[in-house]
Amino acid sequence: MLVDTHCHVHESTYPHAADQVLQRATDAGVTTMICVGTDDKSSNEAYDFAIAHTGVYCSIGIHPHEVARNTNGGLAELNVHFLGSLISDKFTKGHASKLVAIGEIGLDYFYEHAPRDTQIKVLKEQIQLALEYDLPIIFHVREAFDDFWPIFDSFNGTIKGVLHSFTDSAENMRAAIARGLYIGVNGISTFTKDEAQKEMFASIPVNRLLLETDAPFLTPTPLRGKVNEPAFVRYVADHHATIRGLSTDELAARTTANAHALFALSLNTNS
Ligand SMILES: [Zn+2]
Numbered sequence: 683m684l685v686d687t688h689c690h691v692h693e694s695t696y697p698h699a700a701d702q703v704l705q706r707a708t709d710a711g712v713t714t715m716i717c718v719g720t721d722d723k724s725s726n727e728a729y730d731f732a733i734a735h736t737g738v739y740c741s742i743g744i745h746p747h748e749v750a751r752n753t754n755g756g757l758a759e760l761n762v763h764f765l766g767s768l769i770s771d772k773f774t775k776g777h778a779s780k781l782v783a784i785g786e787i788g789l790d791y792f793y794e795h796a797p798r799d800t801q802i803k804v805l806k807e808q809i810q811l812a813l814e815y816d817l818p819i820i821f822h823v824r825e826a827f828d829d830f831w832p833i834f835d836s837f838n839g840t841i842k843g844v845l846h847s848f849t850d851s852a853e854n855m856r857a858a859i860a861r862g863l864y865i866g867v868n869g870i871s872t873f874t875k876d877e878a879q880k881e882m883f884a885s886i887p888v889n890r891l892l893l894e895t896d897a898p899f900l901t902p903t904p905l906r907g908k909v910n911e912p913a914f915v916r917y918v919a920d921h922h923a924t925i926r927g928l929s930t931d932e933l934a935a936r937t938t939a940n941a942h943a944l945f946a947l948s949l950n951t952n953s
Contacts, residue, residue, distance in 0.1 A: 684919055684934050685941040686715040686912035688786075688820065688846050688866055688894035692731035692740070693724060696898055703911050704735060710913035711934070713737050714947060718786050718820060720745035722764050729772065732780040739947060741783035741820050742768060749804040750796035762807045769815055782945040784812035785820025786846060792824040802829065809837060818944050819843035820866075827854050834861065844892050844944060847900070849874075852882040859890050864944055866892045869902035869910065872921045884925045892944070893918050893937050
């Protein structure tokens with residue numbers, strides 16, 4: 683059994699019908715998935731999608747691309763406030779078990795769709811929110827680790843989480859492991875031609891490894907060109923099993939255990 687720890691199949695723009703996507707996932711042994719929000723609208727949709735479907739959980743947050751965008755009739759600060767009220771609403775209505783993380787949140791200096799100071803401010807506010815509700819965090823950090831680590835460390839080891847879609851250096855991978863973070867890998871690890879990156883992917887300790895698709899993006903080999911979906915996380919599992927000399931079953935069991943440990947996923951997959 684596999685967990686897709688990061689996908690966006692709840693989005694209204696996702697091209698495939700939900701019941702078919704979920705059926706194909708089940709057929710591929712992917713019994714559990716986490717739908718990840720990127721702004722207030724998408725976070726709400728992720729939550730509703732999780733409530734409506736067995737084995738689906740959600741994470742809510744404002745992506746660094748979106749922090750300066752007016753998505754809720756206000757500024758980024760209002761969106762964080764909105765997120766806070768969304769969480770307390772979910773908790774009071776008794777569906778907290780479907781809400782398993784805050785994210786994806788972080789810093790993206792590669793695209794830099796929002797000013798760096800705004801990204802930093804909103805990241806800190808959302809970390810605070812996660813700590814308040816004792817939730818793990820799904821981080822998106824791209825070309826911004828020099829700013830990210832001091833912010834992370836300022837919370838004195840209280841943050842639990844994963845660096846999703848990690849593609850950075852072995853040094854930053856080890857810095858993350860040393861801080862107790864998990865490393866999320868997806869299709870990129872199956873098709874990268876970058877030797878240093880390949881080596882980094884192969885050296886991630888299995889007890890810190892999480893599998894994801896980031897669907898609809900980053901479709902793994904051998905399905906490049908298709909729209910990605912949670913069923914395809916098994917190709918990511920196959921790849922990481924092969925490069926470590928493990929069976930896919932063993933790799934799947936261990937990464938699934940990691941996902942359950944970090945996100946406290948209900949053992950009852952029917953919830
Ligand atoms: Zn994503």
